[in-house]
Amino acid sequence: MQASTQFEGSVEGLPNRIHEVIDHHVGATPDHPALIDDKTRLTYRELDRTVGRVAEALRALGIRAGDRMMIVSENSIPLACLLLATSRLDVWSIVVNPRLSPRELDQIRDHSGARRVLLTAEVSQEAATHAARYEATVQDVGPLRGIAVTGLNLTTVAEPVEADGANQVAVLIYTSGTTGTPKGVMLTHRNLLFSARATASFRKMAADDVQYCVLPISHIVGISLLTMTLMIGATVRLVAKYDPAALVKAMTEEGITILNGVPATYQRLLEYRRNAGLPKLDRGRLRVISVAGAPLDLDLKSRVEQELGLPLLNGYGITECSPGISGVRPDNPRADHAVGTVMPGLEAKLVGRDLKPVGAGEVGELHVRGPNVMRGYYRAPDLTAKAIDPDGWFNTGDLARFENDALYIVGRTKEMIIRSGFNVYPAEIEAVLSTHDAVVQCAVVGRPVEGNEEVVAFVQLIKGSTATVQDLMAHIAPQLTSYKRPSEIILMDALPATSTGKLLKHKLAESLRG
Known part of the structure; x- marks a missing residue:
């Protein structure tokens, strides 16, 4: 079974680096809010200036083009600014969730050869605890206050810088997968920008959208949400930790229009409404609700849709694919388990154990190919060769089937x-x-x-x-x-x-x- 949709100019017109997504809006709508978190907000003009000053400060801290830099932080404006500033310097960002254990953090630092670790000590207690363990110095990084900075790793070697954004790594995301040993997924600027634009396009995002970004930017979905929203000139509402009460407030008072979550996000929202004795949730301006990251229980889907009066759009992606592979379109909702149709510009095929295509309607292992597929696993050419064949097909490791053009995920091959x-x-x-x-x-x-x-x-x-x-x-x-x-x-x-x-x-x- 082969499914592919051509996306006209699928990589044409994309910026070369992720920080460039804001350039047009800095000129066209400089006073439009770009980022909002619990403490502050930045317009596009302010974001541009802040990122520039942060980039200068990072350079003064000895961060060089081709270095890997760890950012240990919950979702926040400082995190977003650090991420965009590293892009300006051609530095590889490694955004890490502060809720990881010391062992997990050390594994990532050591494997990546990070030049420095920056921790947003004032954003979360977990980051502050890690900062103390690393004996990091709390200081200002440009206009950013309360950033803990570790000593300089003098032994690490910078990676070569690639002029083309299709080859230059933007972020290194560590994923444990099924083995429990972290693998560094190298995602290029083009990987991220291609996937973000495709999702923004089918959600018909516009500058008046306010994206509620509660999924961690330390994971690929969070990075993609941030990128696609800034690309459109819309507003990102950054949320450090999920709290259903805060989400209800954001719907009724803050004008959020797009919500992305995992099934547990919606489960807890419904539990909150019941426990708080609210007769019904007021969705406000909310127009798109989507879910991914885990199998969706149809009973939960139905209850969420009834409560919010919107279709809950199921989607499917994987870190190695930046992440988007398929999604249910807002204008074509579904009542079943399908994860929608394959993203424009991607190819997908299902193969059996003999690597030959399976028959129509049969279950096979899903392989995909397109501009969203990672450059490879960092410092692991053997793992990269196992995952991506010489023709560029990436093996997702997921079992799936097609019904016409609708994709269904059946489970993991392993x-x-x-x-x-x-x-x-x-x-x-x-x-x-x-x-x-x-x-x-x-x-x-x-x-x-x-x-x-x-x-x-x-x-x-x-x-x-x-x-x-x-x-x-x-x-x-x-x-x-x-x-x-x-x-x-x-x-x-x-x-x-x-x-x-x-x-x-x-x-x-x-x-x-x-």
Whole structure:
């Protein structure tokens, strides 16, 4: 199955560097708000001046073109300014979530050979704690106050600078994947700009939009939201930590128009409305709500749509693809699990284990090709060669199927369970389990047994629920054939997840082997 849509001038007209997205608006709409966080706001003119002064300060700190620089920060104006300033200097940004552990931070610093680590000590306690451990000096970086700066790494070597934005790395994003060992994904300026423009285009974004950016900029979606909004000349409302009460206020009082989240974002919003005794949420100017990052429970989708009176648009992407691969269009909403149609300018194909195309409607491994595909994994040519073939096709590692041009994600290739010779896709079992009223979230993994694999489900129940394992088994039995039914259901208070709410299935699988 091949699906591809040509996007006229897909890379034509793109700026060469991400910081250049603001240039037109600095001249055309200098007083329009560009960035707003909890403490301050900057117009496009102010943002341009601030970024220029930050770039000068970074140069004075010994940051050179081709260096890697870590920025440990929650979403905030200082983070956005540092990110754009590094682009001006041809420095690779490594934005890191301060909620990572010391071990995880050190792994990224050491692997990347970061020239310096900058931490927004005044934005979050977590960043301040890391700053103290690194014995970083809190100082001003240009007009930015309270930035903790570590000593200079004198041994690190700068990478060559590429004139063409298609080759110059803009950001290095570390992703643990299924192995638990972080990999540095090299995303170029063109990767980011191409993907951001495609998403802005199908959402019909305009300068009067206010994008609520609560997904961390330390992850690819947050960087893409920031880039696409500034590209359009609209306003980014930066949010350091998700709080449903603050989101409700932003809808009613701040005029936000676009909200992106993971399923947990919406789950917690509905819980807040119920617990706060609000009769109904006022969506204000909100016009687009989208979700990605984890399988979407159709019951949750339906409740969100009923509450906000808008279609919840499902999407699919991956860090290595900057991230956009497909999305449901606002003018063509869907009631099912589909993650929409493939982004314009991308090619997609589904292949079997023999790497040959699968038949129409069949499940295969999804491979994609286009200007959004990463340059590779940093300092890991072997991993890059495994992920991207000589013809430029990137193996997503996800199993999918097409129905006409609609894409459905079935699960991860590595997560597929082979039980008694049958292929079992965890996403299907999770979808059935999630229809039980008491289930908040669940994850299904395989457990190796002699000559076979068993299906094991981990389930988190609503607080105070009296539902039992037997109740859950009885609920799913009529809906799943015998080989798909879990051999065991394990109840947990909370499932292990990343800061963005993505479940860490490899940790659950490891717990079964321990």
